[in-house]
Amino acid sequence: MMIEARNLSKSYRRGGQVVPVLSAIDLDIGAGEFVALMGPSGSGKSTLLNLIAGIDKPSAGVLRVNGLDIASLGEAQLADWRARAVGFIFQFYNLLPVLTAFENVELPLLLTRLTRRERREHAETALAMVGLSDRMKHYPSELSGGQQQRVAIARAIITDPEILVADEPTGDLDRVSAAEVLDLLERLNAQMGKTIVMVTHDQRAAEAAHRLIHLDKGVLINGRHAEAAHDAPASS
Amino acid sequence: MYFLKLIGRNSLRHKLRTALTTLGIVIAVLAFGLLQTVVDAWYAGANAASATRLVTRNAISLVFPLPITYRDRIRQIAGVRSVSQANWFGGVYISERNFFPQFAVDAATYFDMYPELVIPPDQLQAFLRDRKGCIVGRKLAQTYGWRVGDVVPLRGTIHPGTWEFVIRGIYQGRDTSTDEVQFFFHWQYLNESLRRSQSQLVDTTGIFLIDVDDPERTAEIARAVDATFRNSLAETLTETEKAFQLGFVSMTEAIVVAIRLVSFLVIVIILAVMANTMAMSARERLAEYATLKAIGFAPGFVRRLILGESIAISLAGSALGCALTFPVAHLFVSRMGTLFPVFQVSAQTVALQIAAGLLIGVIAAVAPGIRAGRVRIAEGLRAVG
Numbered sequence: 001m002m003i004e005a006r007n008l009s010k011s012y013r014r015g016g017q018v019v020p021v022l023s024a025i026d027l028d029i030g031a032g033e034f035v036a037l038m039g040p041s042g043s044g045k046s047t048l049l050n051l052i053a054g055i056d057k058p059s060a061g062v063l064r065v066n067g068l069d070i071a072s073l074g075e076a077q078l079a080d081w082r083a084r085a086v087g088f089i090f091q092f093y094n095l096l097p098v099l100t101a102f103e104n105v106e107l108p109l110l111l112t113r114l115t116r117r118e119r120r121e122h123a124e125t126a127l128a129m130v131g132l133s134d135r136m137k138h139y140p141s142e143l144s145g146g147q148q149q150r151v152a153i154a155r156a157i158i159t160d161p162e163i164l165v166a167d168e169p170t171g172d173l174d175r176v177s178a179a180e181v182l183d184l185l186e187r188l189n190a191q192m193g194k195t196i197v198m199v200t201h202d203q204r205a206a207e208a209a210h211r212l213i214h215l216d217k218g219v220l221i222n223g224r225h226a227e228a229a230h231d232a233p234a235s236s
Numbered sequence: 237m238y239f240l241k242l243i244g245r246n247s248l249r250h251k252l253r254t255a256l257t258t259l260g261i262v263i264a265v266l267a268f269g270l271l272q273t274v275v276d277a278w279y280a281g282a283n284a285a286s287a288t289r290l291v292t293r294n295a296i297s298l299v300f301p302l303p304i305t306y307r308d309r310i311r312q313i314a315g316v317r318s319v320s321q322a323n324w325f326g327g328v329y330i331s332e333r334n335f336f337p338q339f340a341v342d343a344a345t346y347f348d349m350y351p352e353l354v355i356p357p358d359q360l361q362a363f364l365r366d367r368k369g370c371i372v373g374r375k376l377a378q379t380y381g382w383r384v385g386d387v388v389p390l391r392g393t394i395h396p397g398t399w400e401f402v403i404r405g406i407y408q409g410r411d412t413s414t415d416e417v418q419f420f421f422h423w424q425y426l427n428e429s430l431r432r433s434q435s436q437l438v439d440t441t442g443i444f445l446i447d448v449d450d451p452e453r454t455a456e457i458a459r460a461v462d463a464t465f466r467n468s469l470a471e472t473l474t475e476t477e478k479a480f481q482l483g484f485v486s487m488t489e490a491i492v493v494a495i496r497l498v499s500f501l502v503i504v505i506i507l508a509v510m511a512n513t514m515a516m517s518a519r520e521r522l523a524e525y526a527t528l529k530a531i532g533f534a535p536g537f538v539r540r541l542i543l544g545e546s547i548a549i550s551l552a553g554s555a556l557g558c559a560l561t562f563p564v565a566h567l568f569v570s571r572m573g574t575l576f577p578v579f580q581v582s583a584q585t586v587a588l589q590i591a592a593g594l595l596i597g598v599i600a601a602v603a604p605g606i607r608a609g610r611v612r613i614a615e616g617l618r619a620v621g
Contacts, residue, residue, distance in 0.1 A: 107528075
């Protein structure tokens, strides 16, 4: 299993009160799977994504990613692990506006021992994969939303991570751009074998996934396969 | 390189905000430098004092004179190389606004004792030959457009009447810390004139200047001088030239303290402004810092980014402020006339300005740096810039 969660819980303390967000989640995601997490707002899907990505820690339970118990890692170890193993795709792209497309893509490689030349080659390849070779010197403000998201995807895959986590990757895009981004994610999954966990409200985006996982009020409702889910009505 | 590029671009992200903050730092550092230079100017006399010179004055007060006969007795004290005398004249040139110090000095000995006052030999000889001659400083001559041969009338305030002096020489300071706005004339001329108008002051002087052969023995010689005149009608107080000069500074110490305080206050105020700028920038970029942390950068990287940006802005401002201090100080002193005989931006002041800039940069980055470093990634990603 690439991702294995057992009895996974997360709660926050607000004003002296403990607010449960995720309760006793049991979940398995295989290597090379493309999974969509769906559910209404406040259902805990983004929290689950954050736990899987190692940017938040569970309150209880076990979470193993590729056999590694990431909950037991310290902050610095976790940062190293994220740099190696996780690629992030955000709803609002989260590119650094002062860096060009090329520099944004190159950014995660600064944490590696690659030479400048190697970094350049990698960044050029990643940008070519997302079809933006001709936009390398453009700043994010000079790119459309779809292009910015593709730059973000190039940044996510530049370190060749095991998992891609995508939080509403099409949430800020028009229909055409969203389709391009989903197509790109499908190709990354099919051709490069990337395990993708995607949070989405968009039924069309969910259809790109192999499996839909529904959450409601912090509880896992089901884990249907895409073919079955396609026949079901939209949950949100 | 990448890190510096990121700092540079972040610094210029809000050009107007950065420009205004930098301008504030420029003004603060400039004001700090000027005020420090004013304080330095206050102490210029004391700092330029020689370690081998002592000053003897009346023990009761400087306003009471000493008999000129003391000079020979002082000369006989072991360790004394030479003795000279000077008398404050307190004259007015045209109007009270034109202030500069005037001294009646023993022409034969005074300039030997002050090698820092450099006078062309022919001019010194001309001065020694002319009873009504005077020697003036280069800056003083420049201020009033005087040249050798010009007649300078002074209205006496302590010694009534109009006194006319012929400029026989113009001295230059040996170095930049030498006071070049002094006016010297013959003590003999003053003394002879006093016989007619103020006979009680005849054969007296304000101070004796003593050159000693060993700076290590100044305290011992000073005690010996004062012991010589103990229980006389005019007891003496002898101190080093530096202590004598500091005595004048201490009379206006409250002003010096106030100036120092204001100079540091200016830095504290701009520090608050800079801290606010950095806090605003860091708050706006919280999502970016969270993104950097998410993709694997350590909190220290984020803190260094903020620190680097803060230092870049503050050092740019302080460098510009330092550079501007020199022409502004020049302009300031030219407008002040002869009020500040020595007005120099010292290396120490420049170092303090740079240090202040660095301090502003570091302190302003502390709070936003800590906050950005500590922010939870999930929380930071939700932040709206």
